Amino acid sequence: MQSLRHLLPSAGALIVFEAAARLKSFTAAGRELGMSQAAVSYAIKGLEKQLGVGLFQRLHREIRLTDAGSRFFADVTLGLSHIRKSAEELKAQAGHVTLSASSAFASFWMVPRLQKFRDDLPGVDLRIQTADRDLDLVAEGIPLGIRGGSAEDWPDYELLPIAREEILAVAGPSYVARAGMPKTLAELASERLIHLEEPFRPAASWSEWFQSAGLPGAGASRGLLMNDYVGVIQAAMEGQGVALGWRHLIGGLLASGLLVRVSDHVMSTGKGFHVAWPRSRALAPGAASVRDWLAAQA
Secondary structure (H helix, E strand, O other), rough: OOOOOHHOOOHHHHHHHHHHHHHHOOOHHHHHHOOOOOHHHHOOOOHHHHHOOOOEEOOOOOOEHHHHHHHHHHHHHHHHHHHHHHHHHHHHHHHHEEEEEHHHHHHHHHHHHHHHHHHHHOOOEEEEEEEOOOHHHHEEEEEEOEEEEEEHHHHOOOEEEEEEEEEEEEEEEHHHHOOOOOOHHHHHHHOEEEEEOOOOOOOOOOOHHHHOOOOOOOOOOOOEEOOOOHHHHHHHHHHHHHHEHHHHHHHHHHHHOOOOOOOOOEEEEEEEEEEEEOOOOOHHHHHHHHHHHHHHOO
């Protein structure tokens, strides 16, 4: 009997094929896997040569699975899902728990609490995976995530609340010392504002903040624009202007004096931030203990 080593394609080739078939694009598969489009195409050609059958129809602007490719995709998807599930269970048994979160949550909420986490859950090895967008927990094989919004925004997840969404106007002490404390909302609107242009996660703007304070039309003028919230808060602490501060993230910075409030107004959206996990999958004991710990910090 021919050995499996020579009969079966490599795991890497199967992963490339699964991504290309699922995304219906060599380019998108390469982006997801951190490969070039040419490398994906080369891997697929090698797989087709090894199997002796075409897996894709290569059209002018798209690719389509052949009949053989569709059958193979169904089996590869099933096989990889079983392998992923088994790997997740083994990791959970080893005490490893992955948490998907924004870089802002990791930096400003989680890092200050890491020592308490270690003290409370010494047997859990926490791995925080940050990304510029909210990852699909099922597709990525991640048990837990931090998600903003409301239950209606995340119908496939169970949620436990961590914090209400409350937004303050904040600046570094050096900026206030130099520019003075604004006495009115109109004065605040004329300050150097730092704007967050969040590309993937919805976030309140200065215009919406002033609207909620009863000053419509303010805050639209552009100052410093940044697409990362960690950068926004770092710039504010360095005295570069006034930023919007989500209370659950910057509460510690206010308490330590690294940031100061420059207005009494608080924008409350009625939404919040939650620890989330897929409805379709039961949590391993380690992940459940992390979930409960996160919710208890509320």
